[in-house]
Amino acid sequence: MAETITKRADDYAQWYQDVIRAAKLAETSPVRGSMVLPPNGYELWENMQGALDRMFKATGHRNAYFPLFIPKSFLAREAEHVEGFAKECAVVTHYRLKEEDGDLIVDPDAELDEPLVVRPTSETIIWDTYSRWIQSWRDLPVLINQWANVVRWEMRTRLFLRTAEFLWQEGHTAHATEQEAVDETRQMLDVYATFAEEWMAMPVVRGVKTAAERFPGAVDTYCIEALMQDGKALQAGTSHFLGQNFARAFDCTFQNQDNEAEYVWATSWGVSTRLIGALIMTHGDDAGVIMPPKLAPVQVAIVPITRKNGDNEAVLDAAREMRDALLADGVRVVLDDRDQYRPGWKFAQYEVEGVPVRLAVGPRDVENGTAELARRDTGDKSPVPQRGIAGAVRTALHEVQQALYDRAAAFRREHTHVVDSYERFQEVMEAGGFALMHWDGTPETEARVKDEAKATIRCVPFPGQFPGVDTDEPGTDPVSGAPSAGRVVYARAY
Amino acid sequence: MAETITKRADDYAQWYQDVIRAAKLAETSPVRGSMVLPPNGYELWENMQGALDRMFKATGHRNAYFPLFIPKSFLAREAEHVEGFAKECAVVTHYRLKEEDGDLIVDPDAELDEPLVVRPTSETIIWDTYSRWIQSWRDLPVLINQWANVVRWEMRTRLFLRTAEFLWQEGHTAHATEQEAVDETRQMLDVYATFAEEWMAMPVVRGVKTAAERFPGAVDTYCIEALMQDGKALQAGTSHFLGQNFARAFDCTFQNQDNEAEYVWATSWGVSTRLIGALIMTHGDDAGVIMPPKLAPVQVAIVPITRKNGDNEAVLDAAREMRDALLADGVRVVLDDRDQYRPGWKFAQYEVEGVPVRLAVGPRDVENGTAELARRDTGDKSPVPQRGIAGAVRTALHEVQQALYDRAAAFRREHTHVVDSYERFQEVMEAGGFALMHWDGTPETEARVKDEAKATIRCVPFPGQFPGVDTDEPGTDPVSGAPSAGRVVYARAY
Numbered sequence: 001m002a003e004t005i006t007k008r009a010d011d012y013a014q015w016y017q018d019v020i021r022a023a024k025l026a027e028t029s030p031v032r033g034s035m036v037l038p039p040n041g042y043e044l045w046e047n048m049q050g051a052l053d054r055m056f057k058a059t060g061h062r063n064a065y066f067p068l069f070i071p072k073s074f075l076a077r078e079a080e081h082v083e084g085f086a087k088e089c090a091v092v093t094h095y096r097l098k099e100e101d102g103d104l105i106v107d108p109d110a111e112l113d114e115p116l117v118v119r120p121t122s123e124t125i126i127w128d129t130y131s132r133w134i135q136s137w138r139d140l141p142v143l144i145n146q147w148a149n150v151v152r153w154e155m156r157t158r159l160f161l162r163t164a165e166f167l168w169q170e171g172h173t174a175h176a177t178e179q180e181a182v183d184e185t186r187q188m189l190d191v192y193a194t195f196a197e198e199w200m201a202m203p204v205v206r207g208v209k210t211a212a213e214r215f216p217g218a219v220d221t222y223c224i225e226a227l228m229q230d231g232k233a234l235q236a237g238t239s240h241f242l243g244q245n246f247a248r249a250f251d252c253t254f255q256n257q258d259n260e261a262e263y264v265w266a267t268s269w270g271v272s273t274r275l276i277g278a279l280i281m282t283h284g285d286d287a288g289v290i291m292p293p294k295l296a297p298v299q300v301a302i303v304p305i306t307r308k309n310g311d312n313e314a315v316l317d318a319a320r321e322m323r324d325a326l327l328a329d330g331v332r333v334v335l336d337d338r339d340q341y342r343p344g345w346k347f348a349q350y351e352v353e354g355v356p357v358r359l360a361v362g363p364r365d366v367e368n369g370t371a372e373l374a375r376r377d378t379g380d381k382s383p384v385p386q387r388g389i390a391g392a393v394r395t396a397l398h399e400v401q402q403a404l405y406d407r408a409a410a411f412r413r414e415h416t417h418v419v420d421s422y423e424r425f426q427e428v429m430e431a432g433g434f435a436l437m438h439w440d441g442t443p444e445t446e447a448r449v450k451d452e453a454k455a456t457i458r459c460v461p462f463p464g465q466f467p468g469v470d471t472d473e474p475g476t477d478p479v480s481g482a483p484s485a486g487r488v489v490y491a492r493a494y
Numbered sequence: 495m496a497e498t499i500t501k502r503a504d505d506y507a508q509w510y511q512d513v514i515r516a517a518k519l520a521e522t523s524p525v526r527g528s529m530v531l532p533p534n535g536y537e538l539w540e541n542m543q544g545a546l547d548r549m550f551k552a553t554g555h556r557n558a559y560f561p562l563f564i565p566k567s568f569l570a571r572e573a574e575h576v577e578g579f580a581k582e583c584a585v586v587t588h589y590r591l592k593e594e595d596g597d598l599i600v601d602p603d604a605e606l607d608e609p610l611v612v613r614p615t616s617e618t619i620i621w622d623t624y625s626r627w628i629q630s631w632r633d634l635p636v637l638i639n640q641w642a643n644v645v646r647w648e649m650r651t652r653l654f655l656r657t658a659e660f661l662w663q664e665g666h667t668a669h670a671t672e673q674e675a676v677d678e679t680r681q682m683l684d685v686y687a688t689f690a691e692e693w694m695a696m697p698v699v700r701g702v703k704t705a706a707e708r709f710p711g712a713v714d715t716y717c718i719e720a721l722m723q724d725g726k727a728l729q730a731g732t733s734h735f736l737g738q739n740f741a742r743a744f745d746c747t748f749q750n751q752d753n754e755a756e757y758v759w760a761t762s763w764g765v766s767t768r769l770i771g772a773l774i775m776t777h778g779d780d781a782g783v784i785m786p787p788k789l790a791p792v793q794v795a796i797v798p799i800t801r802k803n804g805d806n807e808a809v810l811d812a813a814r815e816m817r818d819a820l821l822a823d824g825v826r827v828v829l830d831d832r833d834q835y836r837p838g839w840k841f842a843q844y845e846v847e848g849v850p851v852r853l854a855v856g857p858r859d860v861e862n863g864t865a866e867l868a869r870r871d872t873g874d875k876s877p878v879p880q881r882g883i884a885g886a887v888r889t890a891l892h893e894v895q896q897a898l899y900d901r902a903a904a905f906r907r908e909h910t911h912v913v914d915s916y917e918r919f920q921e922v923m924e925a926g927g928f929a930l931m932h933w934d935g936t937p938e939t940e941a942r943v944k945d946e947a948k949a950t951i952r953c954v955p956f957p958g959q960f961p962g963v964d965t966d967e968p969g970t971d972p973v974s975g976a977p978s979a980g981r982v983v984y985a986r987a988y
Contacts, residue, residue: 067528
């Protein structure tokens with residue numbers, strides 16, 4: 001690889017850009033803030049989609065699709081929602097271009113009666129639809145998910161983390177009772193946490209957002225928060241209990257079993273291509289990305305050690321046999337037998353792209369009936385028998401998946417601090433990491449810390465997530481000196 | 495079902511709308527021309543996606559994603575392309591709304607420097623990207639597919655067939671030689687034809703479009719054409735050989751193996767949610783939709799014949815056992831044990847939705863160890879043993895799939911006419927169907943027929959598709975009296 005990757009210790013933000021480019025995961029486009037996702041990046045997203053989609057279906061959800069465009073008047077109906085999204089949305093005002101004096105111009109005669117907003121999220125168009133779908137308790141619950149693109153006109157963009165257009169899923173459910181909606185909100189947060197930990201090998205904290213960090217229009221926003229290698233937090237998924245806010249805004253009522261009209265209870269929940277940014281910053285190293293095996297587009301790359309103009313047939317045969325054995329076992333494998341690149345170049349490329357396991361096979365391996373298995377995470381190399389290669393590879397993939405999780409969990413443990421003074425807090429924020437600190441529950445203290453330490457409350461954590469720390473034990477907020485009901489998770493964040 | 499479905503013979507267009515509504519496949523939305531796809535419709539699309547995606551991957555393609563927005567100036571670069579799409583595109587001109595006097599308005603201070611077009615198709619943004627990806631013959635071919643939403647501002651819309659926003663896939667490939675690109679174009683047409691015939695159970699004619707019907711910017715457009723029950727043709731998929739037009743427009747060259755710079759050769763190909771309309775109008779009957787088993791979201795519905803306040807446990811147990819046996823065999827099955835609906839209501843609902851096989855099990859069936867298997871296409875009912883139910887169901891699904899294809903093929907045969915006079919041609923067009931008629935190859939004759947008979951040349955067919963008819967035999971165009979190189983397929987069309 002000719003491409004240079006900046007070292008993480010030198011400039012973490014530049015490293016992030018460099019590995020994305022070198023691993024061909026995404027690139028900027030001529031459309032400000034919009035990404036191109038080349039196959040390496042998109043296939044990772046496909047694998048994430050596949051795993052999440054199975055989990056959504058296993059919890060009773062069905063997929064559907066709603067319009068890309070939202071009438072301007074819909075956004076206006078929920079006061080907090082419009083406040084949150086109106087200031088950063090793409091607006092379609094015309095439906096035709098025309099040629100004039102050799103130029104292509106927006107046709108002034110083709111202005112829409114009502115401007116359309118490109119969906120930043122779909123609560124409004126979906127609740128308008130639900131108001132027609134739902135009449136009776138028999139129509140409930142409605143458990144729907146949508147895979148879609150959305151647009152939020154961000155001024156400062158960053159590949160995966162903050163882009164004008166991004167890909168995501170958004171669940172939108174409707175329920176007869178408050179309890180059922182709250183249960184759904186919590187269930188989907190658990191689905192996200194399971195996905196983050198078991199598939200992405202990324203430990204997360206589960207909790208609830210403060211009012212200041214809530215989704216516009218939500219009663220409660222639950223979230224999972226991960227810690228990146230530079231000590232910054234990243235919100236990796238959110239699940240919102242929306243109460244009856246959207247049902248009121250779109251007049252969505254149902255007849256309950258006593259024949260009374262009631263507003264419907266709502267939830268929404270989503271994760272996006274942002275998760276790819278989280279994955280990169282959880283596992284990557286100075287040599288490139290490291291893909292967790294369960295999501296890796298390519299789990300195993302086989303590189304035959306061939307010689308130019310030599311007799312390579314025995315080596316290629318052995319490589320093909322291993323490839324076929326792995327394919328038959330359901331492993332995502334490529335055999336890279338391209339002539340125009342040397343083995344060393346291929347090794348470097350798969351390292352940058354983060355392929356978790358590499359197999360190399362040369363003439364001596366053929367004699368011995370072995371191959372060299374290299375782990376991307378540790379760099380460890382060991383000879384393995386060609387016979388029964390699938391078993392050895394399965395074991396290695398399993399070990400890499402577990403090792404990535406363990407390493408990330410250890411990193412988070414080392415960078416999570418119980419903090420009881422504001423001075424110590426500011427040191428921790430400078431150094432990077434989570435601070436478990438008491439909070440008096442007021443927006444004033446929250447705003448002061450944000451202003452002075454550039455840190456936000458990532459969440460009020462659910463109990464029992466930090467061994468040896470009872471985050472629900474009352475105490476004193478060291479910032480204000482006021483009493484506190486418990487510790488919250490503070491960090492600087494993406 | 496309380497919903498009435500108009501009979502096909504009375505009003506085919508109204509029947510089409512009625513079955514879509516009753517089967518919950520799609521509905522109009524408050525956004526003019528944009529559909530909502532409820533789960534029944536979207537899951538059908540998911541199954542189509544799954545089958546096509548596997549075929550694309552098996553032919554070496556990888557998925558990627560490109561921006562939704564296209565700078566206005568990009569559209570302008572390819573003359574025919576802009577001509578084809580500029581007059582019906584959604585244009586984003588602003589990036590913010592704001593409140594003014596209690597109203598939400600488009601913020602005049604947030605106008606974009608360059609308007610953005612919501613993609614009507616992605617050739618331009620993709621070839622701009624390829625011009626950076628492709629330097630050398632080593633970078634070729636590029637074989638990429640995108641699953642996406644696109645927008646074309648249609649004035650007269652119709653669910654699935656013609657909507658402002660629709661879902662589709664678009665393949666975009668780049669090649670070193672003309673021959674390779676032509677081969678790719680033909681290969682993907684074959685993929686579409688295989689999908690239409692083997693998955694949708696819908697026979698299609700393969701051929702090439704005339705210049706008048708070509709994709710804007712293409713050198714050649716290949717297509718598959720299907721015949722609907724009302725005798726109208728429907729273009730079901732297109733594959734375009736783009737020559738070097740887009741490579742020239744976006745200055746995309748490569749170094750060939752002799753170190754000379756050459757423009758890259760291109761193809762693009764797509765199918766859309768329009769296929770769902772084709773499926774409905776190929777197989778539906780007066781009672782509703784009929785789903786081809788290979789694509790049906792629900793292949794089998796099990797309805798237990800229970801009695802209110804009766805002891806239904808034995809019946810429900812038998813139903814559950816069959817459900818589990820079918821699930822274990824990979825059949826998409828639902829057991830409808832809802833109390834609030836009677837069995838007769840459920841029968842009617844699954845009939846409307848087109849579930850290909852229904853199983854009913856009541857107390858007498860339990861005694862006999864049988865269930866009643868009903869085929870949606872023929873209405874035939876027969877008792878089948880509960881033991882080994884998966885085998886009986888597999889056979890029935892296979893038979894329905896084949897019967898649907900055979901019925902559609904017979905319909906097409908009966909409605910395909912070899913025509914040698916313009917008078918007879920006009921009769922055939924009035925009655926509906928394909929006319930195989932000589933054409934002199936001129937746009938003048940084509941335009942005259944379009945004007946006088948409201949019929950278009952659907953394609954110049956590939957040889958050997960109509961038993962007993964050599965469409966490549968020269969003759970005389972009965973419209974102009976001029977010599978003809980062969981017969982083309984004329985029809986009125988959707």
